[in-house]
Amino acid sequence: MASESHVELNEVVRQYDGPPAIQALGPIDLVIDRGEFFSIVGPSGCGKSTLLDVVCGLAQPTSGSVRFEGKELCVEVPEGVGVVFQEDSSMPWLSVRQNVAFGLRTSGLSKKQVAERVDHAVGFMGLAQFADHYPAQLSGGMRQRVCIARTLVLRPRLILLDEPFGALDQQTRLLMGDELLRLWRETGATVLLITHALDEAAMLSDRVGVMSARPGRFIDMIETGWPRDRDSRVVSDLEFGALTARLWSSLREESLKAMGRAA
């Protein structure tokens, strides 16, 4: 089993120094298997984004260990990890094609190889028509697709996504979810998706972790049991309703707690 685990978190805690000292996260124990599609849902402020930062090495845990492919993470983001952020991280001064090629600037690949990979990624994400456009000319959904394509060219083995579709309307989100599944199947990467949308987590993942209000801990872990070749049409499945209901029942109380705190 240990050789199959891709990401391992052990007693991870993240605290912020005060005053007052805030425990943002933990303790967290989590094992994600290679090739798994794992989602995390939780109330706002529970530390989901912090968890993602810790997993990819952007933030260090105050205590506990994080292992990626068996090796403990040190200060920087390890090779083989791709991240798609919540905010639009497309670079406005580069065209779509140049944006996607950005990640390969330090790769040492030849121009031809870079062009090949870029063309493939751009085509895969359905951006071929807009390859020479600039982000300012694209919609929010397309811009996120650019960011995903940029991650894709690096052929990461672990893809982290922090509420990537948060700013999009529901219909676009459903379609983007399909794109994500396609990506997952084609690359065979492990995917960790952070989302506040229960239906998204329920329909896309192999497994969903439910986090409590701050300090975030896992209070439930649900296996969805979907087949690998699923897509957004799973929403019509009866199982889907049951899943979402179970997620919400675990989550509702935590959300109220988080809201009470905020109010």
Add this chain to the structure above:
Amino acid sequence: MGGATGAAPFEGMSDLLLEDAQPRPTPRRRVRAFDTFLLVLTVLALWQTIGSWTKGVAVSPPWQTLVYLSGLFRTWMFWDHAAATLAAFLLAFLLSALFGLALGLWFGVRRFAGDVAEPLLAGFYTIPKVTLYPVVLLIFGLGLSAKIAFGVMHGLVPITLFTLGAVRNLSPVLIRTAKVLHLSSGRTILWILVPACLGDILNGLRIGFSLSLLGVLIGEMFSSQRGLGFLLVNGMAQHNVPLSTAIVTVIVVVAIAANTAMLRLGRWTAPRPA
């Protein structure tokens, strides 16, 4: 920087500095007060160093300047000159403000005219207006009217541009709201247009204020026998360094005080979002 790249060159700049308009939490305020105090001390020390190092040939040291100033304030001559500057400045600013607001409003409402005029006005702002001074003198002669003309030359354009921008940037949804509420034209202007545009207009007035003063002073510096600008240049010509330093100090203090006051007024009447 907004869609219209024809925005006035300095508009973006003062926007940049006004973003900070929220009150700070107390500990930070105290640190800042202390740091400002340190800064003032540093400036005074620098001033003192340059003053004594050049043996008072270029700049008069702080303490001597203060002493000289207190003496100067008791002379009739100083206040006579100060009054001359003040009179010229007030008239220049008033004219700049009135015409600037009127033109700005008109250009703002009449989009086409505004679009035509804006780059011309912005262009006028960037040219060295001092090169046009002889023309002004030839037209107005030496004297008060020339000084006022200089002041207006500098102050009119920014006020116009800011007012133009303010009206143009008025969110159309506000006008639609006014129509839905069946407001008359007068009420629309008074209850919606003016409060919405007030912040930018005050900003323009503040900058117009400083620039009118600049125009009047520079006019006095080379073409007048009265006024603080004249005193300054005269002081240099007669190697009266304490006088020159004192005049510079007075101008700097007045300019900064007025600008800060207008900034505060602007924030108080039209608080900006974070």
Add this chain to the structure above:
Amino acid sequence: MKRRHAIVFVRIAVLAGSIIFLEVCCRAGIIDPLTVIPPSEMFASMIDRVGSGEMNASIMSTFSTIVFAFVLAIGFGILAGALIHRSPRLRDVVDPLLASYYSVPTFIFYPLLVALLGLGKAPLVVLGVLSAAPAVMISTLSGLDGISPVLIKLARVHRLSPARTFSWIVLPAALPRLFTGLKLALSYALIGVIAGEFILSGTGLGYDISFAYQSFDNRAMYGTMLFVLSIAVISNGFLYAWEGRLARRRSRG
């Protein structure tokens, strides 16, 4: 006709119309020739003076001073801006100063600068730098502020070295606002130097205008004036258009 074209057309028409109107008034004697000479004569005078080479020394002097001041202002401004940006405490103190800086007429320091540095190029350069550097500082601060934090995170995810983070992310992201500052710096440096030469100097185009005025040589005065204004308009216009191109790509959306 598209609205955009109509605007440009009207603008040119207004300018041309004003010039023609002025020309007619001058020729018809409505305007005293001792006050204002006809625009065609101004233009002729400018061509003559530039062509004959009698302005060359002044042109060299003024331009070199402006360029020197401009370059110094940029260097100092960007450096100071970057340093201030790194220290929030320093920034807290400096921000209000920068906000009030341009309310003080920089020219009033010019006589003091002359007393300190003598009557030559040095006080002019200092005056130019004093006029232009704060604009660069302000725009550097604003440019650095405007960098979306997610782009910095992106640099870390791609494991970019500090040097690469700077040249591949920080610089391009800050460029639009920085460029605005450079545009302003040029016009302020130009204004500062010319004004200084005008008030108190022995050489340069500003001095030439003042001298011509005092010698009642209207023709020479207007010729030089037109030259200075043309250069100012062209150089500013060029930077302005360049800035527009930079901005258009990034914000059409």
